[in-house]
Amino acid sequence: MLNEFAYEQKPHEECGVFGICSPDASVNVAYASYNGLLAQQHRGQESCGIVTNDRGVFSSSKSMGLVTEAFDQQVLDSLLGQMACAHVRYSTAGASVRENAQPLVMRYIKGTIAIAHNGNLTNAYELHEELIQKGCIFQTTIDTEAIAYIIAQQRVTSSSIEEAVIRTLPYLRGSYSLVVMSPQKLIAARDPNGFRPLVIGRIGERTYVFASETCALDACGATFVRDVEPGEVVMADRDGLHVVQKPTGRHKSLCVFEYIYFARPDSVIDGINVYEARKRAGCLLWKQKPVDADVVIGVPESGIDAAIGYAETSGIPYQKGIVKNSYIGRTFIKPTQGEREKSVRLKLNLIPHAFRGKRVVLLDDSIVRGTTCARLVSVLRDAGAKEVHLRISSPPFRWPCYYGTDIPDKDCLIACQHTVEEIGKMSGADSIDYLRVENLAPMLGVEGGFCDACFTGHYPAPIPNVSVADKMYDYTKPIQRVK
Template sequence: MIHTHKKLSLCPDLETAQTHGVHEECGVFGIYDTDGGDVASSVYYGLCSLQHRGQESCGIAVTDTSGASGNIRFHKDLGLVQEVFKAETIGGLHGNLGVGHVRYSTTGATTRENAQPLVLNYIKGTLALAHNGNLVNANELKKELVYGGAIFQTTTDSEMIAYYIARERVHTKSVEEALLKTAKKIRGAYGLVVMSPRKLMALRDPWGLKPLCLGKRENSYIVTSESCALHAVGAEFIRDIEPGELVTIHQDGTITSDKSLQQEQRAHCIFEYIYFARLDSVIDGIKVYDARIRAGHALAKAYPAEADIVTGVPESGLTAARGYAQCAGIPFEIAFYKNSYIGRTFIKPTQKERVSGVKLKLNVLEPVVRGKRIVLVDDSIVRGTTMANLIQMLKKAGAKEVHVRISAPPFLYPCYYGTDVPSNEQLIASSHTVEEIRQIIGADSLGYMKIEDLQTMVGKLGICKACFDNHYPIKNEEIQ
């Protein structure tokens, strides 16, 4: 069902997501065709290429800048992009300016109400917003808004951002000014794409925690979380949007930039390079593929093993495994068949779904592993369930030894900036030594990436590795 926005009607739910430690990893996409062509299909393809960033819900909102009404047509729901959007749905979303979103949450707030983009009707017109990230002062902001009379329709901190933009817009000359004033109130990580009736805006948090880039296809301009989404729609990468930068694309095709929020310190999320980002993406000048190869090299130097083959857990463990094999001089082999139609186990919302997801998703190639000593590389161990299952599967298929190498240090602390790292009690490394973890998962040896080696993945890029070392660039005062 296509919605024409005049007044957003959703079931109110005032439960704050922050109370339950909601951390999201999402993908955003925005496109402005200054020639007036429909963009919904391009948003669709962009979201398909960002599906790895969120599998629980998705949405597209478009507007026609040639019209006078400023109405926004939108459709969003729970499910994968290809499930939520059919040809007739896309065909009904007419407009040359559009934004899209894929979402993942880690608690029970997986509802249609929380799907994005958020669409608002306010005193100055209409607004659509897509947000990747998490605010650390969400409770404080919500309290102020509630006492000011705000009625919330969702449990996301993204709605607070939208409310503040709308409130500030009443007293400013432009929506860009309202967005910048809002940015001075919020604290945390964000890659924001905002659509007004005539403008497309993209704002990145001053630390650069969340990725955001700019591209161009003929007379269309695109902003998105990862460069892989640009290639999906035939666009060229122009540049990364800088941390603390607001980029505005205007109706005549001009692009303006405001860097008044910028700061010297940077803290790019290292987990983008370890796991989240797609292999063919380039983020802040670093090729994700090269970063993972370097991670494998570091692991091989730190934790050599006498083995017959090196293999990786599909997909994100494969490249680090190839890097390990290159450095160690051990043959690299594919040991698992992956069912591509099953979603990522790391971003399944419940433990039961994670366990069943592993068995559905991967099957061991017995001729490859039988009688072999294996180095098995993966990107992380969070709860330990997935790795224990994989080792059991390999040994059942005849593997003599399984030596596990992890291209991330042990997860010891939660992430407050929008990555699915759960509370400490759910992190296996927070209550067990490396030797204890090795025994629990059934590995013959276990080696984690050393924290000091993380920097080798990304050169001189300033990184956030708080989930490993407890050094948070932005303090979360609400949980101290």
């Protein structure tokens, strides 16, 4: 049914990080990292990597593609150590090539470090140009390499690796959740706004884990300890967990789209249950604009949670009307549009019996360009839906994001070119409604503490000017100019 349906290109999120430090010989850090990456595969499917540390000897395995494709038992058995740093990637800065796979390993005058980064530096272009002028030779096109170079420079005059990391952070603008591994220490740092999530877990009494989401802690057998606070730097070594820089106390600005779409529904981020937040979005959509209908269905995956909330509040029965093939990766993470369209032909299919002859409320999490929602409404009608009422569990995208979410420029956003009423007519739906901006806080159950710049244009941290923003994603240009 959906073979002709080119699935909506969703906003892209950059990656997921994982780190583990274990003096306990019974904990296999490579397998724990593998399980942690599997749990966070939704955060990036372009490439993945694990770097282990065996008393200062680093071993690395990185590959393009999925975690299950990159690591087999032989590879994992070869990754020995008491610490590990791991990463899954979707690129918003830097090309989709193996050289850009993380964690990034750097050997320098003080030894070796590995670094995994989730986020996007808004001053990456300036940092890159400055470092080139100082003689740095870049091997990748990712902003993470600039972070690694600055840490290496700061380490020369610092008494410890954690001091070097702390001295590096003031150079960085934008979003970053970092895991940095040295021969003896594992460090986690979160930007002062807390744009991207980062959590701490524990296995037993001596093993500490850092990850982007709590679902990764569950996957490796760790219990949740707490979130890394915005601006905080924590360190794990054989003596335990240490706070090496206290939180800044700045107003938290976690990306609200983590709750709407990016995070797994079984994760808890900054104390907020993702699944419950999505259900509340559906509840609020019903209260905003009730409609007479016979059935509620959701677009897999994150649209389903909102659909359940909508159904529970409205009393309209929920039905599974669209089936997703779980063995096909997230379509939006495929590097090219052609690959995305090929994947979706295998990914989604309709169950016409669930809605034939009925008035349907269709829940989805977002509309970016708008072409797909029209196709979906059309195929639902062709499959027998009497009416289709479209409900979107986020406000309209009106502004680009510079903090690690690949929301395109305003020219590509349908909500910047058309009113909600016009979008509804273009989609062919009988009615349309977006979650209102003022309902984001009730959806989360908190007042403030999140970034909604892609909906409002209210950026909580400096953004690059247009000319820099255009350049910062292609570092090969300044490299080619340097003689």
